[in-house]
Amino acid sequence: MQKNRSTLAFLSPWIVSFGIFWVFPLLFSLVLSFVRFNPLRPDLVHFVGLSNFSRALTDPLFWTSLRNTFVFVAGTVPVTTVIAFFLAVAINQRIPCRSLYRSGFFIPSVISIVVIAIIFKQLYAPAGLVNKLVESLGGEGRSWLGDPRTSLLSIMAMDVWASFGYYTILFLAGLQAIPSELYEAARIDGSGFWNTLRFITVPMIRPITLFVVVINTIRSFQIFIEIFVMTRGGPLNSTLTSVFYLYDRAFYRFEMGYASAVAYLLFIVIMTFSVLQMKYLRVGRAAGE
Amino acid sequence: MKCDEQLKGPEVAKRRFARGRDTRFLSWAFLLLAFLLVNLGCGQEKGARLTFWQFWPSEIITPIITEFEKANPGVKVEMQQLTWQNGFEKIVAAVSSGTQPDLCELGSTWVPRFAADGVLSDITSEVKDLRESYLFWDSCTLDGKIYGIPWVAGTRVLFYNKRLFERAGLDPEIPPRTWEELIDCADRIHALGKDVYGFGMNAGERYILYKKFMPFAWGSGGDILSDDLAHSVFSSKENVDALHFYCSLRDVSLMEKQDVLDMAFKQGKLGLQISGGWNLRTIPSDVPELEFGVALVPKRALDRGFHASFAGSEVLVTFVKSKHKREALKLARFLISKGNVISLCRSAKSVQPALKGAENDPYYESHPLERVFVIQLGTAVPPPPHPSWVEIEEAINTAIEEAIYEIRSPEDALAEADRKIERIVSRADG
Numbered sequence: 001m002q003k004n005r006s007t008l009a010f011l012s013p014w015i016v017s018f019g020i021f022w023v024f025p026l027l028f029s030l031v032l033s034f035v036r037f038n039p040l041r042p043d044l045v046h047f048v049g050l051s052n053f054s055r056a057l058t059d060p061l062f063w064t065s066l067r068n069t070f071v072f073v074a075g076t077v078p079v080t081t082v083i084a085f086f087l088a089v090a091i092n093q094r095i096p097c098r099s100l101y102r103s104g105f106f107i108p109s110v111i112s113i114v115v116i117a118i119i120f121k122q123l124y125a126p127a128g129l130v131n132k133l134v135e136s137l138g139g140e141g142r143s144w145l146g147d148p149r150t151s152l153l154s155i156m157a158m159d160v161w162a163s164f165g166y167y168t169i170l171f172l173a174g175l176q177a178i179p180s181e182l183y184e185a186a187r188i189d190g191s192g193f194w195n196t197l198r199f200i201t202v203p204m205i206r207p208i209t210l211f212v213v214v215i216n217t218i219r220s221f222q223i224f225i226e227i228f229v230m231t232r233g234g235p236l237n238s239t240l241t242s243v244f245y246l247y248d249r250a251f252y253r254f255e256m257g258y259a260s261a262v263a264y265l266l267f268i269v270i271m272t273f274s275v276l277q278m279k280y281l282r283v284g285r286a287a288g289e
Numbered sequence: 290m291k292c293d294e295q296l297k298g299p300e301v302a303k304r305r306f307a308r309g310r311d312t313r314f315l316s317w318a319f320l321l322l323a324f325l326l327v328n329l330g331c332g333q334e335k336g337a338r339l340t341f342w343q344f345w346p347s348e349i350i351t352p353i354i355t356e357f358e359k360a361n362p363g364v365k366v367e368m369q370q371l372t373w374q375n376g377f378e379k380i381v382a383a384v385s386s387g388t389q390p391d392l393c394e395l396g397s398t399w400v401p402r403f404a405a406d407g408v409l410s411d412i413t414s415e416v417k418d419l420r421e422s423y424l425f426w427d428s429c430t431l432d433g434k435i436y437g438i439p440w441v442a443g444t445r446v447l448f449y450n451k452r453l454f455e456r457a458g459l460d461p462e463i464p465p466r467t468w469e470e471l472i473d474c475a476d477r478i479h480a481l482g483k484d485v486y487g488f489g490m491n492a493g494e495r496y497i498l499y500k501k502f503m504p505f506a507w508g509s510g511g512d513i514l515s516d517d518l519a520h521s522v523f524s525s526k527e528n529v530d531a532l533h534f535y536c537s538l539r540d541v542s543l544m545e546k547q548d549v550l551d552m553a554f555k556q557g558k559l560g561l562q563i564s565g566g567w568n569l570r571t572i573p574s575d576v577p578e579l580e581f582g583v584a585l586v587p588k589r590a591l592d593r594g595f596h597a598s599f600a601g602s603e604v605l606v607t608f609v610k611s612k613h614k615r616e617a618l619k620l621a622r623f624l625i626s627k628g629n630v631i632s633l634c635r636s637a638k639s640v641q642p643a644l645k646g647a648e649n650d651p652y653y654e655s656h657p658l659e660r661v662f663v664i665q666l667g668t669a670v671p672p673p674p675h676p677s678w679v680e681i682e683e684a685i686n687t688a689i690e691e692a693i694y695e696i697r698s699p700e701d702a703l704a705e706a707d708r709k710i711e712r713i714v715s716r717a718d719g
Contacts, residue, residue, distance in 0.1 A: 039385035040406035
């Protein structure tokens with residue numbers, strides 16, 4: 001009993017802050033999604049049932065934002081995962097200056113994403129480094145963020161660059177946890193590099209892969225800061241993502257209720273994806289065993 | 290011996306913390322500390338504590354506030370610096386939770402929205418004597434009532450690179466005055482080479498587009514809303530002509546975001562662009578050798594239209610629920626007084642006083658570049674003070690984007706925006 005109480009006492013800062021900053025807003029925004037609420041006129045709040053949701057589902061801009069978000073997730077998550085995995089395998093070898101590579105790849109994860117976004121804005125500018133590179137290779141420079149055809153792609157490329165280092169370190173940790181006996185046995189059996197990778201590394205590292213894919217998907221669905229700093233949804237809504245869309249509705253138009261409904265719709269999408277990924281990747285693991 | 294102690298340490302601690310008395314003592318101490326902190330936070334002082342939220346960096350505004358405190362013993366000003374990135378959200382959150390400041394700086398386009406929601410104090414009778422000597426009261430007015438005091442105003446003028454003018458065979462002392470001259474200058478400079486652009490056209494940042502296009506529309510007689518703000522007049526012939534002209538600049542333009550355009554201008558790669566006063570601060574410090582000039586935004590023809598530009602003012606407001614309204618208005622009057630507002634504008638450079646006749650002040654007489662801004666302000670047009678401006682602005686920006694990216698013809702883009710704006714302004718709830 002006494003032990004329980006002291007445990008609670010020590011946990012209380014966390015429990016209290018979790019309650020105030022996570023549980024309460026979560027429930028509050030759920031309530032908000034069923035009302036019409038202008039934060040400047042809290043007295044005018046009224047219940048509107050599901051109309052916020054139906055409005056979102058019939059707003060073409062909502063669908064544009066969701067489509068852009070899907071493109072972003074589908075484009076970045078696999079690429080980041082594959083790059084991170086192979087980099088981890090590469091720096092897990094006995095190569096000189098291993099720790100240099102390790103910290104080098106991790107550095108982008110330490111830099112604030114706002115700083116990265118501002119730097120990339122300059123890199124993507126017409127007189128920026130990217131165009132210099134393209135031109136030196138004989139290509140034609142362009143306005144990467146100013147052109148609706150390349151704006152989202154440019155931000156996706158930046159996001160891959162900014163995030164693969166973190167996942168590389170996760171994969172690396174997973175690789176180092178694989179017992180070396182397995183590799184020794186494989187070598188004795190005459191297994192080559194690709195076979196070892198396919199039949200030992202990939203199955204053994206599946207829990208990490210699951211974690212990386214799920215976390216990265218959730219994070220990518222919430223893409224916002226890069227958009228806010230670099231394009232604000234433009235040009236021609238080509239980089240309008242779901243979170244930026246709901247931010248715009250909430251803080252420029254004071255439609256808190258509507259924005260909460262959009263947030264919950266996005267929540268449902270993310271939840272569905274996470275459940276599917278966990279199910280699919282877990283089943284795969286069971287079959288592999 | 291040392292080793293022993295290290296082992297014992299955690300053991301002893303564990304035993305002691307496990308004892309109930311100590312846990313209780315710890316939680317009481319914790320509670321006491323929290324109580325003390327809360328009390329310190331709301332400690333009362335004699336005299337009024339005035340809260341003032343504003344957007345200027347401390348080195349610009351603090352000297353003025355210190356002066357005010359000296360002149361008004363007993364009044365203590367607590368200042369908070371907001372940023373244009375998140376200040377708006379912060380104000381909204383503060384108002385909705387009842388923790389609003391006594392005096393607050395607001396961008397003029399936010400005023401009608403806040404006023405329509407009934408959170409701003411109606412100060413019509415308090416500012417009667419000020420109306421003669423200041424500009425932009427319309428932006429602080431809703432339904433005939435005044436909700437804010439104009440403080441400073443920013444506008445956009447034409448920046449041009451004198452060296453590029455010379456290289457293109459143009460007289461660097463004669464900036465373009467008309468649409469025709471503008472496109473001619475831009476054309477010649479654009480022809481200079483691959484890395485040089487004639488004109489800087491804003492693209493990719495929708496919040497800015499209307500500020501760059503509307504001057505051409507306003508200057509030739511076009512507008513967004515009718516005078517009573519009840520209807521859209523956005524698809525007028527004047528606006529269509531202006532958008533056609535604006536799009537014709539595209540072939541000799543660098544299409545980019547504002548900071549990229551400013552950078553290109555500093556690098557000497559951009560002949561002309563319409564930009565703001567912040568350049569007068571950044572160009573001399575970043576590239577002192579750049580020879581550039583500023584001029585009024587060109588008008589339609591020498592005998593047609595006027596030199597319109599975008600005007601955005603910043604105003605001082607107090608809220609219905611503010612505690613020290615009297616002192617807040619006193620501070621507002623102090624801030625807008627001629628000497629103080631000019632000294633603020635001198636150090637900020639990005640804005641000019643919202644003061645009539647400022648161009649005749651000795652400071653502006655001796656600073657011709659800044660004086661152009663003050664003169665431009667005289668014919669600059671603020672966006673219509675409609676509570677739903679944010680939505681109207683989005684419709685306008687979409688139309689401009691569609692036209693400059695050739696998704697739709699200027700006629701179609703404006704007609705579509707006109708329908709959207711009409712829907713917004715005819716909505717009952719504003």
